Amino acid sequence: MLFVYFGTLFYWLIGRFFAQAPRYLTKSQINREESAVNTTNVKAGFEYSDCYLHDNDARFVFNFIRSSLNFGGIAANYVESTQAKRENDLWVVDAKDTMGNTPFKIRAKALVNACGPYVDQHNQLTQQKTTHHHVFSKGIHLVVDRITDHKRVLTFFASDGRLFFVIPMGPKTCIGTTDTQVDSPETEVTDADREFVLGNANSLLNLKRPLTKADIIAERCGVRPLAITGVGGKADWVKLSRKHAIDVIPKDRHLSIFGGKLTDCLNVGDEVVDELAKLGIPVPYPDRKWYGEPHDTIKDDYLHQAKLMGLDTLTNPSSSEPLSVRFWRRYGANAIGLLENIRNDPQEAELLIENAEYTRCEIEQAAQREMITKLEDFLRRRSKISLVVRREDLKNSQGLMEACHILFGDLAQEKYEEYFREN
Numbered sequence: 001m002l003f004v005y006f007g008t009l010f011y012w013l014i015g016r017f018f019a020q021a022p023r024y025l026t027k028s029q030i031n032r033e034e035s036a037v038n039t040t041n042v043k044a045g046f047e048y049s050d051c052y053l054h055d056n057d058a059r060f061v062f063n064f065i066r067s068s069l070n071f072g073g074i075a076a077n078y079v080e081s082t083q084a085k086r087e088n089d090l091w092v093v094d095a096k097d098t099m100g101n102t103p104f105k106i107r108a109k110a111l112v113n114a115c116g117p118y119v120d121q122h123n124q125l126t127q128q129k130t131t132h133h134h135v136f137s138k139g140i141h142l143v144v145d146r147i148t149d150h151k152r153v154l155t156f157f158a159s160d161g162r163l164f165f166v167i168p169m170g171p172k173t174c175i176g177t178t179d180t181q182v183d184s185p186e187t188e189v190t191d192a193d194r195e196f197v198l199g200n201a202n203s204l205l206n207l208k209r210p211l212t213k214a215d216i217i218a219e220r221c222g223v224r225p226l227a228i229t230g231v232g233g234k235a236d237w238v239k240l241s242r243k244h245a246i247d248v249i250p251k252d253r254h255l256s257i258f259g260g261k262l263t264d265c266l267n268v269g270d271e272v273v274d275e276l277a278k279l280g281i282p283v284p285y286p287d288r289k290w291y292g293e294p295h296d297t298i299k300d301d302y303l304h305q306a307k308l309m310g311l312d313t314l315t316n317p318s319s320s321e322p323l324s325v326r327f328w329r330r331y332g333a334n335a336i337g338l339l340e341n342i343r344n345d346p347q348e349a350e351l352l353i354e355n356a357e358y359t360r361c362e363i364e365q366a367a368q369r370e371m372i373t374k375l376e377d378f379l380r381r382r383s384k385i386s387l388v389v390r391r392e393d394l395k396n397s398q399g400l401m402e403a404c405h406i407l408f409g410d411l412a413q414e415k416y417e418e419y420f421r422e423n
């Protein structure tokens, strides 16, 4: 354990002491500070600090898309590339609007294949031969009622020797994960997956009663595409790197992104930009930064306004954090517009869906700015609502239909029914 603790000190050092210093914890300290941990087989532990996605990965990714739009980028959802060919030094992509089934063409100087687990499939369509290929690791998480009131992520070694996480998720807790080799990106949660996660949670945690399948509020399932050199086959699963690889075919101006981690996304982006520059397509404004937090002066102005109007006194008692904190994290400079709406009508700060941590003005803003086409976009891809509210509670919630009216106007009923039919 001491060896691992020294590892965290080293990690802190290479992070240039940005986070809080790691702490070595004896068994009795763990019992005192986090009684949810079952310390029967524990000798000691440690605490260290790192970055954490408070909302969820989908919101984090959408915020990149939203800010790229603010800076002149073009992004469209529900568009599929069904084929792409080189014509006169250009790529011509056969695109399909999957909502209306309408085909159209996109012309581009270069093609960046960022299809995640479908990268190989798309390269087959376009006949691109790459050094790297993907193998898939399935991972699932289960969401259950809150296990501890403390806000830290608890990390253990599971029965298979891999890391196991208990992660605060707003009013609930997310537990997992699994790591199973699968042949296809299309997977689902099996009973064996559920039993693995629940069994480990029950043995690693001090719970009033063991968790059962009935405690599952929602499930997450996905595949991690892992980059390997060569085609398919069985790789040494444990040793397989999670690092990304970018294969470039200069004559076709084609890039493929394999593997990688979300936490590395800015580095991947920088590498793609560098590779495109080498192909003669430089970034038009190399010194402009379009992502990240707005300037401190904007934040100060926002916080000053929020304080003057007593925004945090309007926070619903069930919320896991004050409104001023949540609005800034989710919307940055656009949170200032929400303050204006609440000043005009304090009802705009009311929660619309129980346990969902979403106010009326946020849903109005989402309708205008967040490319919401289906109810699932709002409930799962812009927010974590469908992960923390049981399906039945969601279905019976008065506020959900009101949210649908705000998001879809006359199509509210249709979109509501579509969601419960498809999910």
Ligand SMILES: Cc1cc2nc3c(=O)[nH]c(=O)nc-3n(C[C@H](O)[C@H](O)[C@H](O)COP(=O)(O)OP(=O)(O)OC[C@H]3O[C@@H](n4cnc5c(N)ncnc54)[C@H](O)[C@@H]3O)c2cc1C
Residues within 6 Å of the ligand: 079, 080, 081, 082, 114, 115, 116, 117, 118, 122, 138, 139, 140, 177, 221, 222, 223, 224, 257, 259, 260, 261, 262, 263, 264
């Ligand atoms: C269980 C699990 C746990 C993970 N944990 C972590 C973690 O703790 N930390 C971390 O950093 N990362 C983690 N990851 C990895 C992280 O999710 C990925 O690194 C990240 O999602 C990769 O982003 P991407 O944009 O490259 O691919 P994706 O997120 O897969 O996006 C690819 C997109 O391309 C679209 N697409 C595919 N084919 C087409 C087509 N023909 N036309 C148009 N669009 C298409 C897909 O619909 C999708 O939207 C985890 C992944 C899983 C599954």
